[in-house]
Amino acid sequence: MSLPSIVGFWTNLLQISAPAVRVALRRAPVRVESAGPCGQTRLLGSWMQKQQSTSRQFRLILVYTVGVFPNQEACFMHLGICIEGNIASGKTTCLEYFGKTSNIEVIAEPVHKWRNLKGHNPLALMYQDPARWGLTLQTYVQLTMLDQHVTTMTSPVTLMERSIYSAKYIFVENLYRSGKMPEVDYAVLSEWFDWIMRNIHVPVDLIVYLQTSPQTCYERLIERCREEEQVIPLEYLEMIHQLYEDWLIHQTSFKVPAPVLVIPADHDVQKMFCQYEEHRGKILMGSK
Ligand SMILES: Nc1ncnc2c1ncn2[C@@H]1O[C@H](COP(=O)(O)OP(=O)(O)O)[C@@H](O)[C@H]1O
Numbered sequence: 001m002s003l004p005s006i007v008g009f010w011t012n013l014l015q016i017s018a019p020a021v022r023v024a025l026r027r028a029p030v031r032v033e034s035a036g037p038c039g040q041t042r043l044l045g046s047w048m049q050k051q052q053s054t055s056r057q058f059r060l061i062l063v064y065t066v067g068v069f070p071n072q073e074a075c076f077m078h079l080g081i082c083i084e085g086n087i088a089s090g091k092t093t094c095l096e097y098f099g100k101t102s103n104i105e106v107i108a109e110p111v112h113k114w115r116n117l118k119g120h121n122p123l124a125l126m127y128q129d130p131a132r133w134g135l136t137l138q139t140y141v142q143l144t145m146l147d148q149h150v151t152t153m154t155s156p157v158t159l160m161e162r163s164i165y166s167a168k169y170i171f172v173e174n175l176y177r178s179g180k181m182p183e184v185d186y187a188v189l190s191e192w193f194d195w196i197m198r199n200i201h202v203p204v205d206l207i208v209y210l211q212t213s214p215q216t217c218y219e220r221l222i223e224r225c226r227e228e229e230q231v232i233p234l235e236y237l238e239m240i241h242q243l244y245e246d247w248l249i250h251q252t253s254f255k256v257p258a259p260v261l262v263i264p265a266d267h268d269v270q271k272m273f274c275q276y277e278e279h280r281g282k283i284l285m286g287s288k
């Protein structure tokens with residue numbers, strides 16, 4: 001669908017002038033990125049700080065466009081949402097829940113790659129000897145996360161588990177601050193990360209933070225029983241928790257790349273599913 005058609009559609013439906021729709025589009029947290037296949041105009045989600053005060057009218061247009069044109073091939077609009085949270089906080093379960101909805105594409109964290117890279121297990125190696133293998137794992141995590149961020153999506157909304165941001169701001173930072181990553185390794189990873197930020201567009205429109213207590217995660221981690229993680233003590237989850245809180249709640253450590261929706265996640269699964277339903281609209285809108 002071309003941009004003029006979108007403008008025409010909303011002009012007719014809302015009985016507002018075409019310039020008003022165009023103004024709403026211009027003020028929106030999406031931008032015309034490129035001409036997609038078959039001449040379709042692609043609007044790629046791109047949240048920008050200076051445009052936080054997006055008009056309500058446009059947001060309605062945005063959300064209902066997803067509903068009205070659900071099956072557009074190579075959809076013209078795309079929202080990227082990252083699900084963040086501590087280890088075993090319930091991110092995968094959340095993804096599986098929303099994955100049942102049509103028009104939402106979910107991208108699970110590529111843990112299987114981190115556990116098996118040409119027969120090697122960088123995740124296990126890192127837990128066994130973080131000072132030796134932290135750089136190895138985190139270099140690969142950064143690459144695989146970037147790969148997921150730039151993958152072309154065909155659905156209007158993508159839910160991605162974690163992000164290149166949390167890999168750097170939480171896990172690399174934790175290794176470094178706890179004295180398990182040499183300064184030179186941290187400097188190399190930081191140079192790579194900064195280069196990516198300067199040269200590659202990594203769009204995120206909303207961060208959904210599943211906020212749990214470290215104790216809850218510890219219990220769920222033991223229940224999940226992933227072999228590599230059996231060495232993780234409660235203190236490790238407490239450090240990850242604090243880094244997440246400083247980044248997304250207090251916003252005192254690193255730049256937050258998108259608005260944050262906080263969902264308390266210590267509850268049982270049924271209560272979590274109820275909360276996901278309550279927040280479904282906000283999540284689809286890609287903002288608070
Ligand atoms: N709300 C919940 N209450 C109890 N157990 C949960 C809840 N959500 C997930 N779990 C269980 O906890 C473990 C970790 O959940 P998972 O979704 O894999 O977390 P993450 O992807 O954040 O690491 C899994 O065994 C899962 O079945």
Ligand SMILES: Cc1cn([C@H]2C[C@H](O)[C@@H](COP(=O)(O)O)O2)c(=O)[nH]c1=O
Pocket residue numbers: 086087088089091109111123126137138141162166167168171172229
């Ligand atoms: C992003 C990231 C993850 N890890 C580790 C932490 C966990 O052991 C797994 C991810 O599992 P989760 O249940 O999805 O939290 O990978 C890491 O060491 N470094 C990272 O950057």
